[in-house]
Amino acid sequence: MSPQFVGRARELGVLGDALTRARSGASTTVLVGGEAGVGKTRLMKEFAERAGDALVLVGGCLELGTEGLPFAPFTAVLRRLVREMGRDGVAALVPGGTTRGLARLLPEFGEPDKDGAEARARLFEQVLGLLERLAEERTVVLVVEDAHWADRSTRDLLSFLVRYQRTGARLLIVVTYRTDELHRNHPLRPLLAELGRVEWVTRTELRRLTRREVVKLSASIMEHAPSPAEIDLVYARSEGNPLFVEALLSEAGGGDAMPESLRDLLLAGVERLPEETQELLRVASAGGQRIEHDLLAAVSGLDESALSRALRPAVAGNVLVVDGEGYAFRHALIREALHDDLLPGEHTRLHTRYAEALERDLSILPAPRGAIELAHHWHAAHDSAQALVSAWGAAAAARKSTAYDEQLRMLSRVLELWDQVPGAAARIGVDRVQVLRQTSTVAHLAGEYERSIALAGAGLAEVDPEADPIMAAVLLRQRGLTRYDLGRPNYLDDLRRAAALVPEEPTKLRAQVLETLSRMLHRPESWPEKIATAQLAMEISHAVGDGPTEAHALITLAWARCRFTDMETHIEAFARARSVAGRHGAYNAVMRCAISETDALEGAGLHERAAQVARDGVAEAERYGLARTSGTFLSINLAEPLVSLGRWDEALQVVERALELSPPPPYRASLQGFAADIALARGDLDRAETLLADSRVVLARGSFRDQTVLPHLRREIELLRARGDVAGAVEAAARGLDELDLSSSSRYLWPVLVSFAELEAPFTGTLRELAAGLAVEGALQEAYRRTFAALTSGGAGSAEAWGAAVAAWTGLGQPYSEARCLVGAARAALAAGDRQGAATGLGRARELAAGLAAAPLLGQIDALARRAGIGGSGDEAGGQPLGLTARELEVLREVTRGHSNKEIAQALFISVKTVSVHVSNILAKLGVATRGEAAATAHRLRLFDGDTA
Structure with a gap:
């Protein structure tokens, strides 16, 4: 290997810039591609040496035949951390304080938690959480080498880590891979394309060396300047590949003799070694790119003295390098050339020896690697019977690591070999x-x-x-x-x-089948069957002691029986389900219970209680290591009641925190939906449009249930209306009305009908017919029904209808809906000649809208007050000129001085976002369109004449 690092200034610059970004807390990933031998590993070594105080963790994907070992790079990283920090030191950094997820990678962490779909999510969460906790102390660089050999499980975890990097965590992920390995159907290709679209991911590719760089590299290796003839020959044969340059110079010995083929070139260095070393290297080549010392000793049959004597020339000759408790070939191409050079009989005998050594002592290798390598060697040895049995065992080992793709591959091998092995069933049981x-x-x-x-x-x-x-x-x-x-x-x-x-007798299977059936019954006409089936599943699972199934059945029952009335009974039912799930460690059921209970509480209009249960659920999800899955779903259920309660800034914080975790697209769309509701209410229409555009992309990719589709339809209508495109809103509503599924949930249909009714469109009669046949379950739906009735009533009963709607929203504690209905009530009062009643209502509506920073609604209130000539809600409201609050006057003063939002935020010690909201409110209250017009109005009214600052 050259003592001097040549070239690569651009690539080091890319990595250095990425490290700088990571140090500042920006999510950062670099994908480094290059052909075999071009110097990816050397680049990573040089970068690690220049990374300063950063903690550089390196793990490589291991080739095993044509497939990689599951989670190999992450197991290597974890093993290094345990060596350096101790098991307890690592455990202290794992989110939630439990390491049973990591036990799937290293047995030092005890027995893994229960199998199931959530087990894999917990493992992924804990790996990322561990890296992020490490990054709190100092910047962490995770290097995953040779990703072209990554198995499906490794690729999935890698994708998770890259996508779900938390903003603020000082974590840089670097992935290397061979570009010349990526044939059209290589499984890494779609992952690279997918990650390449992530905004914080950078791709770079190592080029071959230029002629000038080859001269410099050659001089470093030869310790003297090469002649032009030597460079011509080396550059022509190597084509600038650093590995080939080094090998050619090593073999040429300063003369003109050059190997005729790549194979000859790669094996030339091996062939100069003693015969016993060459034999050992052939043995090692069948073990893969990296081989443990104990396994090599067992397969070679050499005692320690003879093994050391054979190994030393290989290490000195830079064919093998010491790697932890084992050895690795300096370059995978050398191992591949050695392995390909084996004769058929040698190939079979060597793999048989490996298999027999592992059969004698599988603990030589860590689980599940030992079982998977055993299966590989029996398969490579063409022993069908042993290959079938070992594949069955490897599938069980992969299951413990949640390496589902590897488990699937092993089970598929069992099926492939089934007909070739007499008595296959007896062999595996x-x-x-x-x-x-x-x-x-x-x-x-x-x-x-x-x-x-x-x-x-x-x-x-x-x-x-x-x-x-x-x-x-x-x-x-x-x-x-x-x-x-x-x-x-x-x-x-x-x-x-x-x-x-x-069979009808109580069994665990019967309980599971019935519980699954009950959970999948969603149509209203299936509700009686859903309840009866869930009840039976609950009774059977309780009788046979199947706690997780009992908990799921209890959740289904509690949800199915909930009609948003008698909520205390339903809350008790959810508490029982949670208790059963907790006793049996059924994390999935605990999370589902929190999700269902918050949904029920919010549907009943019990917003404060819904928010509290959701907040507790988010904290539980973090403890269980499910923050980015169940935790982000529960963030949806936390944002919704906060929006209802008018705690909009708090809701936006919840949304932002959840979005930082990069949740799955459907979750992201729901979170952005609530942010769009607030943007619409505050008049930030461009922001609302951006959020809804993102949701449209997600919704176009699949079919979704009422709670996703109907709120999105309502938001689209409200955005068109807010932009003044009433005709477009009416047209969209008419299309939506034609496509509306009348068997949809009344909880989500009522808000849509209210939005349609606000358009005063020609189809109001149709809306009345729909509303007349629509169920009303609970106080929240009753409030929507009353609002709909007020919007579609008119005449003498209008004031009374609006009053009933106002009372309903007041009782629920929903200030925005209350304020909007107060405006409707004021219009009805004015039509009836009740100016005092209208003034009182508008005053209350203004107070509520101002507290929410709902600028468009404030504008409507002031416009109505001005047209009606009503005082107390416009220019003199709250004892301040023009209805401005004390804080808004302070902001307006700064605006008149020509200060930007950032400068105002610094002067008043508030956030730039808060300043933006205040400026929007000021423009609405003054009835102007720009900051300049607002300043001119303030000067004209001499609001700040006494200000000498």
């Missing part, structure tokens, strides 16, 4: 249908939904439901779940068939 069932389940967990359905179908084709109703029911339940996730029809048919097949 299960029959083919059971393997198909398990493979279908794992395919579902791995996101291979189509494959899961196909595997379940294949299992069903081999099962006689009359002879084995239980297995048929299991396969039907799995296919039904997967069809539901894919949005495919017939999922209920599968689940109902499964429920009919399971």
